[in-house]
Amino acid sequence: MKTILLDLKLFIILIIFSVLLFVFDNLGFLNFPKSLLQTLTIPVQFGLYKNSTNFKKQFTFIIEARKASLENNALKQQLALISAENATLQKKIKDTEDLVDQYNKLNPQTFDLIPARVLGVERYVILDKGINDGVVESQAVVYKDNYLGQTKNVTPKTSQVILATDPESKIAVFSQGSLGRAKGILTGEFGSEMLMDKILHEEVVNVDDLVYSEGTEGKLPKGLVMGKVTEVMERQNEIFKQAKVEPIFKLVDLDTVFLIK
Amino acid sequence: MIPLIFILILFSFLQEAFLPFNLVLLALVSRAFVVTEKENYYLAFIFGLILSFLAGYPLGSLSIIYLILVLIIHIFRKIQFAHHPVVVIPVAVVALLVDQLARSLMLGSNIELGQIPVQIILVIPVYFAVLLWEERFIVRKEIKLKVGK
Numbered sequence: 407m408k409t410i411l412l413d414l415k416l417f418i419i420l421i422i423f424s425v426l427l428f429v430f431d432n433l434g435f436l437n438f439p440k441s442l443l444q445t446l447t448i449p450v451q452f453g454l455y456k457n458s459t460n461f462k463k464q465f466t467f468i469i470e471a472r473k474a475s476l477e478n479n480a481l482k483q484q485l486a487l488i489s490a491e492n493a494t495l496q497k498k499i500k501d502t503e504d505l506v507d508q509y510n511k512l513n514p515q516t517f518d519l520i521p522a523r524v525l526g527v528e529r530y531v532i533l534d535k536g537i538n539d540g541v542v543e544s545q546a547v548v549y550k551d552n553y554l555g556q557t558k559n560v561t562p563k564t565s566q567v568i569l570a571t572d573p574e575s576k577i578a579v580f581s582q583g584s585l586g587r588a589k590g591i592l593t594g595e596f597g598s599e600m601l602m603d604k605i606l607h608e609e610v611v612n613v614d615d616l617v618y619s620e621g622t623e624g625k626l627p628k629g630l631v632m633g634k635v636t637e638v639m640e641r642q643n644e645i646f647k648q649a650k651v652e653p654i655f656k657l658v659d660l661d662t663v664f665l666i667k
Numbered sequence: 668m669i670p671l672i673f674i675l676i677l678f679s680f681l682q683e684a685f686l687p688f689n690l691v692l693l694a695l696v697s698r699a700f701v702v703t704e705k706e707n708y709y710l711a712f713i714f715g716l717i718l719s720f721l722a723g724y725p726l727g728s729l730s731i732i733y734l735i736l737v738l739i740i741h742i743f744r745k746i747q748f749a750h751h752p753v754v755v756i757p758v759a760v761v762a763l764l765v766d767q768l769a770r771s772l773m774l775g776s777n778i779e780l781g782q783i784p785v786q787i788i789l790v791i792p793v794y795f796a797v798l799l800w801e802e803r804f805i806v807r808k809e810i811k812l813k814v815g816k
Contacts, residue, residue: 414707417738420712424734427716427727436726447721447729451684 491625497661502530504662511551517627522547522565524660530558530566531657535665537562546626546666552655553577553619553630554663565665570632570653578620579632581649592617592651593634599627600633602649611638617651627666668706671698671800673713683721687782689766691718693790694764695733697797698754699740711737722772732769736762752794759790 430436462625505521518538521532535541537560545557547567555569568575575594580587588609590602605611615635621628637650657663671694678690691714699707715730722729737796740758763783773777 413708413741414738416705416708417734420708421731421736424712424715424727424730428725428731431726439718440726443720447680451721454680454684521697 412542426578450520461550501662505664508548508550508664520665520667521662522665523662524657525564527657529572530568531555533557533565533567533663533665534563536560536564540667541665542622543564544625546630547663548630548666549655549657549660551629551631552653553626553632553661554653554655554657556626557665568596569657571598573597575630577626578622579617580620581605581611581615581617581635583610583612583615584614588649589620590646590649598652598656599636600653601653602635602651603646605647605649607640607645607647611635611647611649613638615649617649625666668805672710672713675710676717679714679717679721683718688786688789689763690789690793692736692762692766693759693786693793694732694797695737696740696759697755697790697794698795698801700744701798701801703741703744707737707741708734711785714734722770728769728773729766732765736765751761752798755790755794756787760787763787 409446419628431440486618501521505519508519508521520535522535522539522541525532525534531547531554533541533547541557541560543557543560547554547556553570555567555575557565558568559566570577570592572594573596575592577592578589579592580589581602586609588605588611590605590611593601593603595601595660602611602617613635617632619626619628619632631654633651633653635649636652638647639649640647675691678686678694682688682690695707695711695714698710708771711733712730715733716726717730718724719726719729735742740762743758748754760783763786767778767780767783
């Protein structure tokens with residue numbers, strides 16, 4: 407009890423001191439000692455404040471650097487995705503352009519076309535469209551109005567194409583030049599050339615004449631460009647003359663081709 | 668006592684410079700809770716004075732508040748359940764609210780309650796640090812060994 411009373415006495419004394427200080431300070435009596443003390447404390451407070459600000463800046467820099475690194479990685483991934491997307495879109499644009507080009511050459515109202523991609527080129531060319539897409543055997547494969555070949559073995563998802571340059575390929579054709587026209591049979595030769603045979607001597611065929619399909623084969627329409635005459639072979643003692651024909655487009659250089667239904 | 672005073676001076680400068688916590692008040696509340704000695708009044712008076720000086724409040728204003736808080740805690744400590752360490756948390760909350768209220772009245776600003784939850788968490792380590800210091804590192808005159816018969 408005695409200690410509590412002593413403590414209370416001390417408490418009251420300190421409260422009175424505090425009240426006095428409060429009153430004196432409000433009256434401005436303590437301004438001089440306060441300003442003296444502040445000359446000591448303000449540099450300390452300023453130093454602490456400045457250091458804390460610098461520390462915060464450093465800390466913020468580390469956080470920002472980490473955030474920037476994460477953001478950089480995310481952006482790189484995003485850029486890679488956008489690049490891939492861009493490549494796909496470019497391919498789609500190219501496909502669309504090819505399709506539009508194709509429709510401009512072959513009227514879609516006359517020809518029902520199936521676009522197909524080239525999957526591989528060996529003796530036969532493999533396309534990514536098959537029975538499931540409506541492809542059947544002996545369909546003409548074209549690019550613009552140029553004949554490339556015709557389908558042979560068709561599976562549900564792929565189809566093989568015999569090129570016009572293949573020895574198996576025999577198509578009735580005619581050549582058309584400024585001086586006249588000639589009929590013949592176009593046979594493939596191993597390599598990149600074709601031979602236009604059975605041309606009558608009286609018929610006119612010249613180098614650079616374009617060769618077109620006759621359209622006598624079942625699914626092959628008339629007027630498709632087969633190639634260009636590169637050489638005319640003529641002998642007096644033979645009944646027919648021949649001409650070497652070179653295709654205008656090489657299938658290896660093409661991405662998208664079209665099948666005529 | 669001297670190390671505690673130095674630590675409290677350091678806390679005063681730190682909290683008035685950049686720390687958003689009232690570490691001095693938490694230490695004063697914790698000490699008043701651990702030991703009911705008259706030194707608590709001296710500490711409340713001196714550090715109330717230092718804090719009001721550093722923060723630019725009228726001198727003695729915080730001293731009055733801290734002295735009253737210490738007296739209330741000393742009286743509160745006489746109640747049986749108040750000896751439990753968990754009780755320091757609501758006591759600290761009241762002390763922090765009173766301090767905030769006083770500061771906002773003096774500055775004429777709104778009460779900032781945002782930092783109070785963090786300080787409530789902070790009072791637990793402060794309390795145990797003070798308890799450890801006062802029980803293990805301070806020698807008291809009244810501690811006497813009992814010699815068995």
